[in-house]
Amino acid sequence: MAADGGTAAGFAARQWPEAGPSRVPNWVYTDPQIFAREQERIFEGPSWLYVCLDAEIPNPGDFTRSRLGMRDVVAVRGNDGQVRVLLNSCAHRSMQVCSANRGSAKEFICPYHQWTYDLEGKLLGVPFRRGFRGQGGMPQDFRPEEHGLKQLAVTSRHGVVFASFAKPNETLENYLGPTMLGWFDRVFSGRALKVLGYQRQRLPSNWKLMFENIKDPYHASLLHVFLVTFGLFRLDQQSAIEMDDTGRHAVLVSRRGAQETNEATAQMRAFHQDLKLADPRLLDPVREFAGDATVVMQTLWPNLIVQQQSNGLAMRQIVPLDAENFDLVWTHFGYADDPPEMTERRLRQSNLFGPAGFVSVDDGEAMVLSQAGIAGNESGECLVEMGGREVANVPHMVTETAIRGFYQHYRAVMGL
Amino acid sequence: MIAAAPGVDAPPELRARLADLYGAYDDTLGEGDYERWPEFFTEACVYKITSRENFDAGLPLGMMHVESRSMLADRIAAIRKTTLYAPRLVRRLVGSIVLRAIEPDGLRLAASFALFQTMLNEPSQVFLCGRLYDRVVDDAGTLRFAERICVTDATLVPSSLIFPI
Numbered sequence: 153m154a155a156d157g158g159t160a161a162g163f164a165a166r167q168w169p170e171a172g173p174s175r176v177p178n179w180v181y182t183d184p185q186i187f188a189r190e191q192e193r194i195f196e197g198p199s200w201l202y203v204c205l206d207a208e209i210p211n212p213g214d215f216t217r218s219r220l221g222m223r224d225v226v227a228v229r230g231n232d233g234q235v236r237v238l239l240n241s242c243a244h245r246s247m248q249v250c251s252a253n254r255g256s257a258k259e260f261i262c263p264y265h266q267w268t269y270d271l272e273g274k275l276l277g278v279p280f281r282r283g284f285r286g287q288g289g290m291p292q293d294f295r296p297e298e299h300g301l302k303q304l305a306v307t308s309r310h311g312v313v314f315a316s317f318a319k320p321n322e323t324l325e326n327y328l329g330p331t332m333l334g335w336f337d338r339v340f341s342g343r344a345l346k347v348l349g350y351q352r353q354r355l356p357s358n359w360k361l362m363f364e365n366i367k368d369p370y371h372a373s374l375l376h377v378f379l380v381t382f383g384l385f386r387l388d389q390q391s392a393i394e395m396d397d398t399g400r401h402a403v404l405v406s407r408r409g410a411q412e413t414n415e416a417t418a419q420m421r422a423f424h425q426d427l428k429l430a431d432p433r434l435l436d437p438v439r440e441f442a443g444d445a446t447v448v449m450q451t452l453w454p455n456l457i458v459q460q461q462s463n464g465l466a467m468r469q470i471v472p473l474d475a476e477n478f479d480l481v482w483t484h485f486g487y488a489d490d491p492p493e494m495t496e497r498r499l500r501q502s503n504l505f506g507p508a509g510f511v512s513v514d515d516g517e518a519m520v521l522s523q524a525g526i527a528g529n530e531s532g533e534c535l536v537e538m539g540g541r542e543v544a545n546v547p548h549m550v551t552e553t554a555i556r557g558f559y560q561h562y563r564a565v566m567g568l
Numbered sequence: 569m570i571a572a573a574p575g576v577d578a579p580p581e582l583r584a585r586l587a588d589l590y591g592a593y594d595d596t597l598g599e600g601d602y603e604r605w606p607e608f609f610t611e612a613c614v615y616k617i618t619s620r621e622n623f624d625a626g627l628p629l630g631m632m633h634v635e636s637r638s639m640l641a642d643r644i645a646a647i648r649k650t651t652l653y654a655p656r657l658v659r660r661l662v663g664s665i666v667l668r669a670i671e672p673d674g675l676r677l678a679a680s681f682a683l684f685q686t687m688l689n690e691p692s693q694v695f696l697c698g699r700l701y702d703r704v705v706d707d708a709g710t711l712r713f714a715e716r717i718c719v720t721d722a723t724l725v726p727s728s729l730i731f732p733i
Contacts, residue, residue, distance in 0.1 A: 253621065253723070349622040349629025352724035377650035427649070430638035479724060484629050499633050507725035508617065508631040514652040516728040521654065 163189075168568050169533055173556040174541040176534040178526045181358035186566075187475040193565050194454045195221025195472070198320040200327050202456035202469055203227050203237055205483065206311040207345040208254065213271060216254040219471040219479070220315065220455070225304065226250045227313060228257070230271045237315040238273040239302035249301070260301070273301035310340035312467075328452065329396035335403045335450055338441055339460050344488035348498060351482040351506035357519035358526075359470050359478040360558075365515050366451050367554035369393065369404050370538050375518060377422040378510045382435055383409035384461065385447050386423075387549035388416030394545045399557025400453035406549070408437070408446040408462075434500055437462035451554070453561070461511075463494070464501040476523060480516075482506050570677070572667045586667065586675070586704065589711045594662055597732070602647065605732060606640040610707050610714045613637055617718040617733055620698065631729055640732075647730060658695065658731045659684040674705040674714050681718065681733060685726070696720045700733070 162185045169175035180186055195201065201220045204227045208216045215228035217240065224240040226249075240248045242262040249260045249269065259276065260269045268277040275296040283289025305319035314324055325333055355362075365371070373380055373387040380386050391406040417423040429435060437446065440463060450458040457468035465486060471479040482505065486498045504511045526532075536559075539551025543560050546553055562568075570586040572578040589608070596604050609615065618630035634640055665679040678701055685695035703715035718733040 254625075347627065349625075349627035350619070350723070351629065351631055352619075353728065354724050354726055356727065375652060378646065381650075422650075424649070427645075430641045430645070431636050433635070434639060434642060495628070499628055499630075500635065502629055503633055503639075506631050507727070508729040510646050510651070513728045513730060517653045520727055 163567075166568060168563060171541070173543065173559040173563070174535070174537045176536060176555075176559055178530050178532045178534065180562075180568075181360065181523065181526045182475055182530050184475050187472070189566055190472070191221050193567075194562075196223075196317040197565065198316065198318045199454050200307060200314040200316055200320055200324050201454065202452070202467065203306075203313045203315045205345055205347060205467070205485065206235070206308065206313060207347055207485070207488070208483075209235065211256065213256045213258055214254075215250065215257055217250060217252070218469070219481075220304075220317070221472060223317070224248060225315070226260070227315075228271050235306060235308065235313050236272055237304040237306050237313070238269075239304070241302070242267055243275060243299040243301065244278075269301050273303050275299045275301075310337065310342045311345050312336075312340055328401060329398075331394050332396050332401045332403065332450065332452065335394075335405075335448055336452075336458065338443075338448065339458060339465060345485045346488045346490065346495075348484040348486055348495070348502070351484070352479060353507035353516060354473075354477065354479050355516055355519055356477050357523040358476060359472040360562075361519045361522055362457070362468075362470050362478065362480060363451050363558060364555050365519060366404070366449050366457050367402050367558060368552055369406075369549035370552060371518070373416075373420055373549065374422055375514050376511050377424060377427070378504065378514075380417070380420050380422040381411060381424045381427045382429075383411055384435070384504075384511075386416070386420075388414060389549075390547075391549045392545070392547050393549070393551060393554050395543070395554060395557045398561045399543050399554075400561040402451050402554035402557060404447070404449045404549075404554070405445045406447045407444055434503060435462070436497060437501070438494075438497065440494075451558075453558075459505065461504065462501055463498050464505055465498065466502075466505060476527065570665050570667055573669070576667055576669060578667050578670065582675075583667065585711055586665075586677070589704065589713075590662065590665055590679075593713075594660060597660060600657075602644045602731070605644060606637045608713055609637050609640055609716075610705060610712045611637045613640070613713060614715045614717075615640060615713075615732070616716070617720070617729065619720050619723050621723045623717070623719045631725065632732065643732065651730065653728065653730050655688045656730070657686045659686070659692070660733065662700065674703040677702040677704060683733065693726075695726060696722060696729070696733075698722075 203218045204216050209229045212231045215226050225237050226240050227237045240250050242249050244267050247264045249262045266279050281290045304315040306315045307324045372385050389407050389409040395402045448460045455470045459466040467483040469481040536552045536555050539553050543557040570583045593608050615634035616630040617632040661682045667677050669676040682697040683695040684692050686692040698720040701717040705714045
């Protein structure tokens with residue numbers, strides 16, 4: 153095995169189709185060597201990875217576990233108020249030192265040999281370090297300060313915590329770029345957040361298909377009866393696809409439309425003029441952000457989707473497991489000063505999302521069926537030509553430009 | 569006849585009626601007759617499927633968050649008319665039902681459940697298991713669920729959850 157996780161011969165055989173980012177070869181969704189290189193170059197490379205919300209760990213000692221790529225980490229607030237992100241692996245025998253999803257601790261004690269770390273990951277104590285009755289113990293030159301828990305680079309903005317295994321040579325603000333930052337700050341304005349709960353699902357699908365799904369506004373008008381019929385996201389509405397300069401991040405922006413038959417909805421089998429909700433409170437959105445956009449879906453390289461669909465706010469964290477499986481972790485939230493009726497509204501709208509969501513089930517199932525089709529056609533390729541073959545921001549939804557943008561950047565990072 | 573917790577003074581007739589309610593509910597869902605599912609609930613019912621992770625932390629989010637019988641009907645309409653999903657069968661086993669308390673706002677019961685999922689041309693697999701926390705009331709002579717909270721042991725769902733528990 154080469155140092156970068158794949159055999160050189162294996163990679164030499166991998167040729168991206170000549171057409172460029174308007175074609176995606178199916179082996180990027182199935183090949184374990186590609187997956188290993190993604191872990192090294194993307195998830196452990198100079199990317200800012202979403203970790204958690206500040207609101208999950210408000211007090212010193214509060215911790216929450218997260219998975220960044222294949223690696224298990226603990227985000228913990230120190231006594232100085234700073235959040236640190238520590239690799240959940242003891243410096244001694246690599247055992248996980250934290251086995252709860254979240255909680256509060258004064259220190260982390262490895263259960264195996266009770267090596268003890270403070271909230272900054274510093275090694276405080278090693279039982280029998282000096283031996284017993286003059287026998288055994290660690291060597292004289294053992295220096296505890298060299299054996300703390302591995303600490304990641306950490307940054308945060310307006311209550312959202314990011315970390316990196318290889319400190320990026322750019323700030324989070326530069327990494328996101330001015331366009332993405334503007335949309336990010338729209339939801340995360342500095343107003344205190346409140347976590348409403350978690351949803352998790354394990355999808356037998358490559359992790360990139362999740363990003364492609366949210367970068368693809370074309371499918372939404374065809375697959376999602378719910379979104380289309382009730383006008384939550386439909387290609388006849390005024391919309392835009394915007395990317396950063398690299399194409400790695402994107403945002404889909406749209407505005408709510410009416411349940412009416414028109415030139416566009418007439419082409420959508422998913423549009424049902426007569427469908428009515430028995431309890432209309434399920435879709436009872438109120439405007440809460442400046443501007444007229446009602447849905448803003450941000451895909452932030454390489455592991456985060458920020459969802460604002462009406463009053464449904466959620467972080468969707470992508471956790472790759474192997475080439476053909478990933479976990480999707482949803483953290484739904486509102487604002488700390490939401491009145492009770494707003495929290496109720498968000499909870500009702502949460503029925504659209506997650507593993508049992510009126511809308512999201514369609515996507516989950518589509519990704520599973522995509523992976524099944526890809527696995528049976530590994531030498532094939534996916535066609536990504538809707539809206540042209542180039543990568544450019546556009547003021548409409550009949551396009552796959554953001555998928556092309558993603559793969560333009562992906563190829564550069566992966567050397568493919 | 570439903571078991572009663574120690575100290576719960578429940579007449580045999582009530583316990584037999586509860587057994588009939590749970591039996592009819594399981595029979596209806598067991599046959600996939602989801603259109604009749606909302607009939608087992610009161611108009612102002614609460615129905616929720618959530619994880620032990622959320623439940624124990626007091627976090628209100630669920631995977632299904634229903635606040636009325638009409639919303640239950642909307643769930644079924646979505647399954648029948650709008651949702652894309654690969655063909656599957658879900659088998660429910662509900663057991664260890666216990667009447668825990670008789671309170672002014674209804675009868676409190678708890679039970680365990682296991683769901684097995686069978687995808688087309690695949691073997692049956694355990695899908696979810698957990699606990700049910702129910703509140704049953706006499707709704708004009710008929711016992712109905714005023715509240716059913718389904719708490720899954722697993723933090724995560726394999727793929728997607730289509731059908732109610």
